[in-house]
Amino acid sequence: MTDAHDTAADTSLRTTGGAPPDDGGSSATEAPIPLLEPREGIPPVVADQAALAEVVAAFAAGSGPVAVDAERASGYRYGQRAYLVQLRREGAGTALIDPVACGDLSDLGEVLAGTEWVLHAATQDLPCLREIGMVPERLFDTELAGRLAGFPRVGLGAMVENVLGFSLEKGHSAVDWSTRPLPEPWLRYAALDVELLVDLRDALEKELERQGKLEWARQEFDAIASAPPAEPRKDPWRRTSGMHKVRRRRQLAVVRELWQMRDRIAQRRDVSPGKVLSDAAIVEAALALPSNAHALAALGGFGHRVGRRQLEQWQAAVDRAKALPEAELPQQGQPVTGPPPPRAWAEKDPAAAARLSAAKAGVSALAERLNLPQENLITPDTVRRVCWEPPKPVSADAVAAALTGYGARAWQVELVTPVLVEALSA
Numbered sequence: 357m358t359d360a361h362d363t364a365a366d367t368s369l370r371t372t373g374g375a376p377p378d379d380g381g382s383s384a385t386e387a388p389i390p391l392l393e394p395r396e397g398i399p400p401v402v403a404d405q406a407a408l409a410e411v412v413a414a415f416a417a418g419s420g421p422v423a424v425d426a427e428r429a430s431g432y433r434y435g436q437r438a439y440l441v442q443l444r445r446e447g448a449g450t451a452l453i454d455p456v457a458c459g460d461l462s463d464l465g466e467v468l469a470g471t472e473w474v475l476h477a478a479t480q481d482l483p484c485l486r487e488i489g490m491v492p493e494r495l496f497d498t499e500l501a502g503r504l505a506g507f508p509r510v511g512l513g514a515m516v517e518n519v520l521g522f523s524l525e526k527g528h529s530a531v532d533w534s535t536r537p538l539p540e541p542w543l544r545y546a547a548l549d550v551e552l553l554v555d556l557r558d559a560l561e562k563e564l565e566r567q568g569k570l571e572w573a574r575q576e577f578d579a580i581a582s583a584p585p586a587e588p589r590k591d592p593w594r595r596t597s598g599m600h601k602v603r604r605r606r607q608l609a610v611v612r613e614l615w616q617m618r619d620r621i622a623q624r625r626d627v628s629p630g631k632v633l634s635d636a637a638i639v640e641a642a643l644a645l646p647s648n649a650h651a652l653a654a655l656g657g658f659g660h661r662v663g664r665r666q667l668e669q670w671q672a673a674v675d676r677a678k679a680l681p682e683a684e685l686p687q688q689g690q691p692v693t694g695p696p697p698p699r700a701w702a703e704k705d706p707a708a709a710a711r712l713s714a715a716k717a718g719v720s721a722l723a724e725r726l727n728l729p730q731e732n733l734i735t736p737d738t739v740r741r742v743c744w745e746p747p748k749p750v751s752a753d754a755v756a757a758a759l760t761g762y763g764a765r766a767w768q769v770e771l772v773t774p775v776l777v778e779a780l781s782a
Contacts, residue, residue: 386521388517388521388522388523389521389522389523390522390523391516391522391523391524391525391548391551391552392525393544393548394450394544394547394548394551395551396449396450398452398540398543398544398547399449399450399451399452399547400452401440401452401453401454401537401538401543402451402452402453402454402458403454403457403458404457404458405458408453408458408461408463408464409463411443411448411451411453411464412463412464412467414447414448414449414451415443415445415448415451415464415467415468416467416468417447417448418445418446418447418448419445419446419447420445420446420447420554421445421471421472421473421474421496421554421557422443422444422445422468422471422472422473422474423442423443423444423445423473423474423475423550423553423554423557424441424442424443424473424474424475424481424485424490424492424550425441425442425443425475425476425481425546425549425550425553426438426440426441426442426481426484426485427439427440427441427442427533427546428484428533429532429533429534430530430628431530431628431630432532432533432534432627432628432631433532433534433626433627433628434622434623434625434626434627434628434629435623436483436484437455437456437484437487438455438481438484438485438487438488439454439455439456439533439534440452440453440454440455440533440538440546441453441455441461441485441488441490442546442547442549442550443464443550444550444551444553444554445471446554450547450550450551452543452546452547455488456534459488460488460489461488461489461490462488462489462490463489464489464490465485465488465489465490465491468490468492469491469492469493470493470494471492471494472492472494472495472496473492473494473495473496474495474496474498474553474554474556474557475495475496475497475498475553476497476498476499476512476515476553477497477499477500477512478495478497478499478500478580479497479580482580483585483586486585492581493581494577494578494581495577495580495581496557496561496573496577497576497577497580498512498515498553498556498557498560499511499512499515500573500576500577500580500732501557501560501561501564501573502515502519502560503728503729503732504564504569504572504573504576504728504732505560505563505564505567505569505728506567506727506728507519512524512549513526515556515560516552516556519556519559519560519563520552520555520556520559522552524548524549525544525545525548527541527545528541528542528545528546529545567727569728571767572765572767575765575766575767576732576765579765590690591612591686591690592615593611593612593615593616594690596611596615596635596638596639597635597636597639598635598636598639599611599639601639601643602639602642602643603688605682605685605686605687605688606645606677606678606680606685607642607643607645608642608685608686608688609677609678609680609684609685609686610638610641610642610645610673610674610677610678611638611639611642612677612686613673613674613676613677614633614638614641614642614670614673614674614677615638617669617670617673618632618633618638633657633670634657636656636657637655637656637657637658638657640655640656640657641655641657641658641670641674645674645678646671646674648671649664649667649668649670649671652667652670652671652674653667658670694737694740694741694744695708695740695741695743695744695745696744698712698740701744705744708743708744710782711743711746711779711780711782712739712740712743712744714778714779714782715739715742715743715775715776715779715780716739717779718775718776718778718779719733719734719739719772719775722771722772722775726771733768733771733772734759734764734768734772735764737762738759738762738763738764739776741758741762742755742758742759742762742776742780743776743779743780746758746780750777750780750781751777752773752774752777755773755776755777755780756769756773759772759773759776
């Protein structure tokens, strides 16, 4: 163990200028110590079943929480699969696993299921971990813990620096992790990402307990761990960047056809959809409604680098949209299942607009007093729903029941209910 790691082990909450306001803790301003090498060196990448079995045995025999991270190839490959999984546990050391070569990691997931998993921004990694058989029963999210504790910067590098006093290399977060073999500097970066994650967890737990927020955090972590997989997004093509420019239903149909065709090609090639055709090109084609491939080629994104056969494929998609009968054209916007946009409230229901204004002011003031982001105190959507259709009669029990029905946790219900009762009553 290096001197740097000795320091980490002896420091419960060391800050370098990024601590929560009024934290009453350390005010150390020493320069952060660069963390350059994993304490046991860079482990070999686990890429076969025999090596994986050794890791499973080692981590099953380890003790305490397990630090977990995953690297994806967003912007390079189709989908959000994991291309490297990193773990660290006391008594087991660090493991770097190639989930592409090893396939299913459910044996590892099973031996760790009852262990607390420590992740940073857990909701980003859990979907790709679930795909390979790794699903935690308990977790500690260091990013969310930082938000609840009132830290202004909650990225992993900022948290390790501000809480533990070490600086992590930041250069490889957006590289193509599907590359094989993975370069040594990338592996060093990946191993260091879990090197101090449990130390960070321990320090944040103490800080949350000092602030009286540890139970809040536990409820949040339990909610993340027990949440079902997200439902597939309805009409994902509507999220094409620049869609606000597309006004007519026929143009919307062109966006849909081009988006779906691009998605099929990207999935078949296993590349990011943006590498097949840009969003800007899709929107430009929708606005122009080109009559043939020659006209399409004159548009941005369809220039000389696109072959004749590809141009004809894209033009065929445009032609299919242009040929659709009126009844099959997509509608402007998606059906609204909740309240209308807040900007429309004053016209549609002035009383609801007044309730929302009072509720937002109350929630904002409460969040400021508690030193945590408003969206972590209660989601804006929940506040809007309660203000648009308040329970009748307005009472603490009725408001609490409404908040619970919208998924608010017990700590949120307890804190926010009095604020909303006052806003709704006014």
